[in-house]
Amino acid sequence: MPISLTVGDIVEMKKQHPCGCKNFEITRVGMDVKIKCLGCSKIIMLDRRTFEKRMKKFIERKNEEVE
Ligand SMILES: [Zn+2]
Numbered sequence: 001m002p003i004s005l006t007v008g009d010i011v012e013m014k015k016q017h018p019c020g021c022k023n024f025e026i027t028r029v030g031m032d033v034k035i036k037c038l039g040c041s042k043i044i045m046l047d048r049r050t051f052e053k054r055m056k057k058f059i060e061r062k063n064e065e066v067e
Pocket residue numbers: 017018019020021037038039040041042
């Protein structure tokens with residue numbers, strides 16, 4: 001089931017980034033999802049499916065909609 005993603009959402013990933021940070025900001029949503037590490041600002045691109053598998057939860061959502 002697709003998760004609704006919005007640019008600006010902050011997510012926690014299951015695996016932490018090598019810099020030790022687990023929280024990422026979504027910077028692009030499409031076929032691929034770009035996320036920016038909030039620890040070191042590195043941008044990572046994942047295909048949507050991989051992203052959804054690796055994401056743990058939302059920390060902050062831009063668009064609070066019906067869940
Ligand atoms: Zn990092």
